[in-house]
Amino acid sequence: MSSSKVLVLGGGIVGLSCAYELALAGFSVTVVDRNQPSHDQCSNGNAGMIVPSHFVPLASPGMVRLGLKMMGNPSSPFGFAKPLTFDLIKWSWQFAKAGTKRHVARNAPLLLALNLASRSKYQEWASRLGTFSVKTGGLLMVCETPKALHHEEEGAAEARKLGLATETLTPDQVVELDSAIKGDLAGAVHYQDDAQVQPEIVLRSLRQAISDLGGVLRSGEEFREWIIENGIVVGAETSLGTIRAETFVIAGGTWSSSLTRPLGYEIALQPGKGYSFVIPPLDGKVQPKIGAILVEARVAVAPLVEGTRVTGTMELGAWGSDINEQRLEGIKESFHRLYPGIPRQALVQKVWQGHRPCTPDGLPLIGSLPEHQNVILATGHAMMGMSLGPVTGSLVRDIVTGQLSRLDITSLRPRRGN
Numbered sequence: 001m002s003s004s005k006v007l008v009l010g011g012g013i014v015g016l017s018c019a020y021e022l023a024l025a026g027f028s029v030t031v032v033d034r035n036q037p038s039h040d041q042c043s044n045g046n047a048g049m050i051v052p053s054h055f056v057p058l059a060s061p062g063m064v065r066l067g068l069k070m071m072g073n074p075s076s077p078f079g080f081a082k083p084l085t086f087d088l089i090k091w092s093w094q095f096a097k098a099g100t101k102r103h104v105a106r107n108a109p110l111l112l113a114l115n116l117a118s119r120s121k122y123q124e125w126a127s128r129l130g131t132f133s134v135k136t137g138g139l140l141m142v143c144e145t146p147k148a149l150h151h152e153e154e155g156a157a158e159a160r161k162l163g164l165a166t167e168t169l170t171p172d173q174v175v176e177l178d179s180a181i182k183g184d185l186a187g188a189v190h191y192q193d194d195a196q197v198q199p200e201i202v203l204r205s206l207r208q209a210i211s212d213l214g215g216v217l218r219s220g221e222e223f224r225e226w227i228i229e230n231g232i233v234v235g236a237e238t239s240l241g242t243i244r245a246e247t248f249v250i251a252g253g254t255w256s257s258s259l260t261r262p263l264g265y266e267i268a269l270q271p272g273k274g275y276s277f278v279i280p281p282l283d284g285k286v287q288p289k290i291g292a293i294l295v296e297a298r299v300a301v302a303p304l305v306e307g308t309r310v311t312g313t314m315e316l317g318a319w320g321s322d323i324n325e326q327r328l329e330g331i332k333e334s335f336h337r338l339y340p341g342i343p344r345q346a347l348v349q350k351v352w353q354g355h356r357p358c359t360p361d362g363l364p365l366i367g368s369l370p371e372h373q374n375v376i377l378a379t380g381h382a383m384m385g386m387s388l389g390p391v392t393g394s395l396v397r398d399i400v401t402g403q404l405s406r407l408d409i410t411s412l413r414p415r416r417g418n
């Protein structure tokens with residue numbers, strides 16, 4: 001056991017997972033976040049899906065074509081913030097270049113292994129803490145057109161080769177599994193290994209568990225600059241004072257570049273902005289029972305404790321907190337098409353927005369900074385941060401303790417040409 005001090009910058013799912021695993025290993029942990037826990041960080045308000053099914057990196061063949069096709073439609077699930085900045089154009093060029101078949105073949109087994117390890121970690125935490133649960137039952141990839149279903153079946157065949165359990169369902173079988181789905185559909189692929197958590201309850205549980213282990217959680221405190229002595233990072237100046245430590249974890253989500261830049265390390269991260277809203281249980285209406293992704297619309301439907309959370313949209317380069325009403329309408333429209341039993345007026349809810357931290361090659365960034373071995377970067381999880389948070393925590397713990405990880409994560413290391 002070590003009582004060495006670790007400062008974690010960022011209190012989203014990634015920062016809290018790292019802090020919890022390090023606190024369990026005996027480290028003296030402080031987590032600093034510039035915002036209060038309930039604020040609109042990306043880890044609140046997401047769909048909470050744990051996704052072994054998502055083993056294909058975001059940067060993959062066909063994504064650019066699909067993106068370009070959708071760009072013309074202002075209510076489509078994908079778009080770029082305007083005006084296009086130089087950084088966003090550069091990021092997009094790198095994204096287009098990275099998305100090769102070779103990239104997918106090389107990294108799909110790793111993404112799958114990471115998601116499965118994370119699901120196990122969630123289950124371990126849930127039984128140890130007893131404050132949240134992991135809902136099993138899988139994920140439905142619901143397709144409205146035969147073309148989309150065919151494409152999903154091709155993906156499912158790859159998934160089976162990697163050991164995942166999948167089943168193609170006819171429209172009747174879909175309705176049998178979840179009678180809230182009623183619209184005109186071609187069928188669905190059921191990924192049976194996927195699971196779900198309620199994000200806010202997990203975050204609250206982790207904060208409590210870290211604090212029970214003697215960790216310190218400081219909210220409303222912003223990182224300002226690094227303290228470097230003899231070339232070694234020994235502390236951080238924040239808006240509220242100085243914090244010294246032996247090890248530092250940068251888990252600032254989309255904003256992590258502003259923490260690495262002062263150390264001479266640029267990372268290409270762009271926000272992938274998305275929205276969600278919750279439909280509370282409605283008297284006399286059948287609620288969605290099983291997590292689903294409406295494939296053509298890229299909308300996720302998550303039955304949670306508080307009701308049904310509907311999420312969607314990926315607007316790249318959108319840093320601000322404004323809400324794009326046309327894209328929001330697109331989400332509502334698609335949801336209503338497939339869940340017509342829930343009245344349209346019930347979809348007028350408080351809208352949450354979050355910024356997914358997206359790397360150009362679609363892989364997270366996990367590892368020590370090359371010139372500062374005691375500063376570890378943990379970000380870039382894009383649309384899978386909730387799913388991959390726990391495994392990231394244990395990988396970062398292994399890096400800090402010098403243990404060899406069971407997984408080969410060389411393709412996640414920070415210096416890889418992004």
Ligand SMILES: Cc1cc2nc3c(=O)[nH]c(=O)nc-3n(C[C@H](O)[C@H](O)[C@H](O)COP(=O)(O)OP(=O)(O)OC[C@H]3O[C@@H](n4cnc5c(N)ncnc54)[C@H](O)[C@@H]3O)c2cc1C
Pocket residue numbers: 009010011012013014015032033034035041042043044045046047048049050051221222223224251252253254255256258259272273274275276300311312353354355356357378379380381382383384385386387388
């Ligand atoms: C609509 C939507 C749906 C999603 N659904 C899913 C899903 O179903 N499953 C899934 O796996 N993922 C999902 N995601 C993605 C997931 O939410 C993110 O990948 C994840 O939350 C990122 O976590 P994080 O800890 O890296 O970042 P964040 O949660 O953004 O946390 C970063 C923290 O760092 C703090 N910070 C930044 N800069 C500083 C500074 N200078 N000083 C102090 N603090 C700082 C911020 O305040 C913030 O709290 C979804 C995302 C969206 C938008």
